[in-house]
Amino acid sequence: MTTPLLSSCGDLLDEVRRQSPLVQCITNYVAMNLAANVLLAAGASPAMVHAPAEAGEFARLSGAVTINIGTLSTLWLEGMCEAAKAAHESGKPWVLDPVAHFATAFRRKATEALLVLRPTVIRGNASEIMALAGDASSGRGVDSGDSVERAEVSAMVLARRAHAVVAVTGAVDFVTDGRDSVRIAGGSALMPKITAMGCALTGLVGACVAVAPAAPLMATVCALACFGVAGSQAAQTAQGPGSFAWQFIDALAALDGTALKAHAQVTHA
Amino acid sequence: MTTPLLSSCGDLLDEVRRQSPLVQCITNYVAMNLAANVLLAAGASPAMVHAPAEAGEFARLSGAVTINIGTLSTLWLEGMCEAAKAAHESGKPWVLDPVAHFATAFRRKATEALLVLRPTVIRGNASEIMALAGDASSGRGVDSGDSVERAEVSAMVLARRAHAVVAVTGAVDFVTDGRDSVRIAGGSALMPKITAMGCALTGLVGACVAVAPAAPLMATVCALACFGVAGSQAAQTAQGPGSFAWQFIDALAALDGTALKAHAQVTHA
C-alpha cells in the first residue's frame, strides 16, 4: 500500500530528476567521488566547492549545501562555516554529517561551531547521534558501535534541541523532527563494508531537501528510501563489496518515483 | 577511410603506450583517482603533485602538466601557477581545465592568472568555453547548460586570443587552434552521468601532448577520439553509470592505434 508519505517520496525523486538541483557538497576526500556519482545517478548536479574564498558565495547559488567533517582541517572548517552561514542567511537548507565528532577535541569544537549555524538536517550513525545528544555511546573512529534502536530517543532529543530533522542510519534507519518519526528498512549488510556510503547519502539528502525545502523530514526519508531500495536491489546480484558498489549506482540511476513507491520500506514510528 | 589526421592519432596512441610519458596532474579531489586510472589505462605515468613547495620542480621533470581548478583553494592555486610557469619556461606543454570558472570571483581571477601563463590546450564544456571567450552562457555549477554547437565560434575566438588549442567537449566534441577545426563524435550519454570524466580526459590530453608537443591540435583530437571510441564500446554492454565506469576503463586499456583508426569518428569541421 502506498502511504501519503511514500507517495510524496516518489514524487520528490521524480522532481529531483526534473529540476536537477545544484548541490554544494563539502565532504571528505574519501567520499567526494562516490558522493558526486550518487548525486548524478539521482539526477542532481553536485559541485564540490570548499575554499573559504568562495564557499559562501557558491552556497548562495546552490539549492542546498551539505557538510561532512570526515577529513576535517582548520582551513576546511573555515569554508564549511562560510557555506553554512550563507545557506542559513539566504534561506537555503543545509545538511550536517558530523563524522566521528566525538573522537577529538578539534572535532567536538568544530561540530559545536557548525551546530550554531542551524543545520536543516543532521545525519549520522547511531554513535554519532547519541554523542551529539549528550548520551554515552560506544563510538570509535568513524564506524558505529551502537544500534540505531539505542539512538532513537537521543535523535528525538537532538531534533528538538537543534530544531532540525535528525536521521540515524544503520540496519533500519530512523528519522525524526522531534514530533513525527519514520523508520526506513531495506539496504544491505554490504553497505557499511563500502567506504563513504553514509557520506554519499548525506549528499543525496541535500539533493532532496533542495527540491523540498519546506518538507525536510519527507525529503530526508526520500533519500534514505532511495538508498534502501537501490541497496536491496544491488545486493541481489552482488558478489561482494566491490561488485555491490557499481551495482548500487546502476540501481540508483534506474530508480524512479514509481519504483520507489512500490519498493520502499517506510513506516511511521 | 583512414584520414591522415586519424592515422596520426592512431600512431600517437601507440607512442603514448611506448613512451609512457610522466604527466603531472594537478586536478580536483573528485577526479584524481579516475584521472590516474585513465592515464594508466592509456599507458601513461600519472603523478599528482600540487604543493607550491615542489610543483614547479616536478613540472620540469614531467612530459606535460595538466591543471584543473575543480576544487580550487588559495594554496592549490599557488602550486598550479608554479607548475604552469615552470612548464611554460621549460617548453613543456600544459593543459588548462577551467572548471566552473565563471561561478565565483575567486575562480574568475584564478583563471585569468592561469591564462597569463600560456596554456597549450584549454579544455572545457560549452558553458565554460563560451564564458572564457567573453560570451553569455547558461553555465551553472560544473555542468554545462549550453550545446557544443553554440560554443564553436567562442572556441575559435578564444583559440586565437590565447594562442592555444581549445577543446569543447560534449555530445560531439569540437577542437580548434583558431585555424583548423575538428569534430569528434562517439562516446555515450552515460559519460556526463559519471563524475570527473571531463577532468580525466584533460589528463589524457596531457599524456598525448607530452608525446607530440609540436602538434597540440592532433594530440588533443587523439585524446578525445580515445574517449569517444572507449565510451561507445563501454556503452554497448553497460547497464548504467556504475557498470559504464569500469567497462570504460577496460575498453580504454584494450584500445590500440589500429582500433582507434578503425573506430574513431573524427571529421574536419
Place this chain on the structure above:
Amino acid sequence: MTTPLLSSCGDLLDEVRRQSPLVQCITNYVAMNLAANVLLAAGASPAMVHAPAEAGEFARLSGAVTINIGTLSTLWLEGMCEAAKAAHESGKPWVLDPVAHFATAFRRKATEALLVLRPTVIRGNASEIMALAGDASSGRGVDSGDSVERAEVSAMVLARRAHAVVAVTGAVDFVTDGRDSVRIAGGSALMPKITAMGCALTGLVGACVAVAPAAPLMATVCALACFGVAGSQAAQTAQGPGSFAWQFIDALAALDGTALKAHAQVTHA
C-alpha cells in the same frame, strides 16, 4: 604445505577480521577511497585523519598509523609528523610509504624527517627502497624503474639501518627485517595498472601490524600475501584494469585464514 609462517599469516588475517583494528591512514588524495575499501574488505576499521590539530590525538586512539607521502604538502607533513610521533611515543606501530621520495628536495627532506620518527615498517617499490638506502635507482615519478631483485640488498641495508621491516613490492615482493627475509609471489600484471594499489597495501600492512605489533615481519608478509592471493584470483576473471579493481575487492573480502594458508605463495629467501 603450510609452513609456520604461512600458518601465522592465516591466523593473523582471521584475527584482523575478529578485532577490526582502528587504523589511522594518512594517505594521498588518489588512494584514500581505495585504501579505505581495502581495509574494510579485510575487516579493519580505517579512519582518514590528517590535520595537525588532531592527528596526534587520534594516533593514540588507533591500533596503528600509516603514512603515505603521495600528495604531500607542508601542512600535511606537519600532521604526518604529529601522528608518527604520537604513534612512536605510545608504542603503536606505524608504516611509512615514501612515494617518489627522491623526486624533489621537498620530498627528500620530508622523508628524512619521518624516518627519524622510527617507522615500524617501510613499504615502497624497488626504486624507492633503493634510493632510500642511498643506492642509485632508475625511479621517475611514482612508478618503479627497477626490479624487486635489484632492490633486495638495499632493503636489507635499510632495514638494519632504520631498525624497521622493509617491504619491496613488485612482481615478486621481498620483505626483510635485516636478518630474516621472505618472498611473496602471486598477484597480477594488472595491479600496477590500477592507481594506488601500493598505497592501499600500505594501509593493509597497518591493519595487520596493529593486531600483531610484536611481529611486524610476519604482519607485513600477511598483508602482502593477502594482496597476492586476491590479485591472482581477480586476474582469473578480469577483462582489464577496470573489472580487476572491483573483482579484487570482492576476492579480498571473501578471503579468510584458511584460504590464505592454502593459496599464498610465501617462501623464506
